[in-house]
Amino acid sequence: MRGAGRGHGTITIPLWIWVFAAAGGFFILLPLAAMVTRVNWPQFVPLVTSVPSLTALGLSLRTSAVSTVLCLVLGVPLAMVLARGQFPGQRLLRSLVLLPLVLPPVVGGIALLYTFGRRGLLGSSLSVLGIQITFSTTAVVLAQTFVALPFLVLSLEGSLRSAGTRYEAAAATLGAGPGTVLRRVTLPLVLPGLASGAVLAFARSLGEFGATLTFAGSLEGVTRTLPLEIYLQRETDPDTAVALSLVLVLIAVVIVGLTFRRTTSGLLKSGRTRDA
């Protein structure tokens, strides 16, 4: 069967498909290349290691890490419930969870503002308690979590569905309670999906701009993440903007590389059991 799986190379793809595919590839690579040509290489290191740059980069990495953890805490149960549960309104919940994926981030930011803002739905109660979320680093994390959560839920729910429930059923008949099944069977089985979901959520958090700007503002060291810094510098100091953009591109490339490697090796691992 191993040969059959790779046998699709024998199918001839029409020539025009190759032409359009090449155009698609160029469409993605060309702007990146164009940007690279504008990098001020002699000044590159000083530009990306200036205090505002490092502050923004540090803030971005920290908030994205926290957002990813938050996505895991909220997203794993959500994906479990969506993939394994049976309850009324399940389809509706799935559509709603995916909403931030298609929503313009700025709209998400406004929605968050009316939730956690000073006069927002929860914000007014929170401000009574002396908690101020808007225009704080917490707001950055919330904005990033809001937009990144669907990535994790989607990825994990897909893994859970393709893993099926047969291993879980086997574990249950061997005497494992629901908690043990989750910990020792379900999560290890979907680990590749979970990892790629977490990496995607981290990447989406890192790139978040619209919701952050709307909901958290742009205070240096507090809410000005790397994308915000790049946007700000674009007017006054294009060299810094381009240099920092390249940093984000590199991080993105590393992330995509990691995800891709993990998912493929994960597939190979589970694929081998089918051969047995």
Next chain:
Amino acid sequence: MTTGPAVFSIDAAVADRGISVSLELADAETVAVLGPNGAGKSTLLGVIAGLLRPSSGHAELDGRVLFDAGTRWVPPHQRKIALLAQEPLLFPHLTVLDNVAFGPRSAGASRADARRAARHWLGEVEALEFAQRRPGQLSGGQAQRIAIARALAAEPDLLLLDEPMAALDVTVAPMLRKLLKRVLAGRRALIVTHDVVDALVLADRLVVLDAGRIVEEGPTRLVLERPQSAFAAGLAGLNQITGTVTEQGLVSADGMSISGVLDDAAVPGEPGVAVFRPAAVSVFPEPVHGSPRNVFAATITDLEPHGDQLRIRAGALAADVTLSAAADLDPAHGAVVYFVIKAAAVVVYPAKTGEAL
């Protein structure tokens, strides 16, 4: 209903699958469930294991209630019923040893104790040398052996086996069957199979399930010698005609009468079953007469090789003739021939009515 302490009993229905089954298993009894595809065999196992909810009914295992429709429901992990499926379903991320240790671990044993138990059961299935392997590095037969060890290590009060050899190579199945015979001895188990050999080798008792109902049950040999259902007759490789017992034999519902040897229990006028082996049927191109014989005109519907003989099918009846006899006969589809069976080769016995089961 008498449910002693060491009995498994189920009386349950799954309405949307049209299944309604009542079954009891004594302590240390192995029962084989056979039946056509879609008869509800796997559904039955699912209900017993707790993976499917019955629409009504009741089940008990050694005095513990498993479910009592509407009021009680014990989840699968608290039933002490292990299910061995067609596929081994070994957890791919655990070593063979940890797979087998999974049951004891889940029951609360320490890691060391669980692994000790796992080694013991791996030894029982002669697979100790695979302990440190990953399931991906095993062949299908090896993996199923490990799966048996894993199920046994959970020390279930009832072991369910759902066609455990169906996914295996034919060359591997006999070895696994031998292993199962050894480990199932003295153990309470319910084995779903499509292979009558499994029933003969592994089971004390045979249950035939058809369209969600138990149509026949009894000691394996008796069911195969005196099949009540057409399915069981097919399993035993016997021709079967049902009808009413007469002084000479049996008359079928459509008026065909057949002479045979009456079983002691057969009472003329009562419903009965007549069986005879395909090899006992001679086939002639012309009707023949003579000593107590049955002669039926038969239209050939199928011809197939059967060992070193040719099996001639005519509707529900089959005849096995030697190849040289077949050459003389030159049978063809749609041709009319005469099936001749000596009365002495036909056994007539009472049909059990559904309620008597």
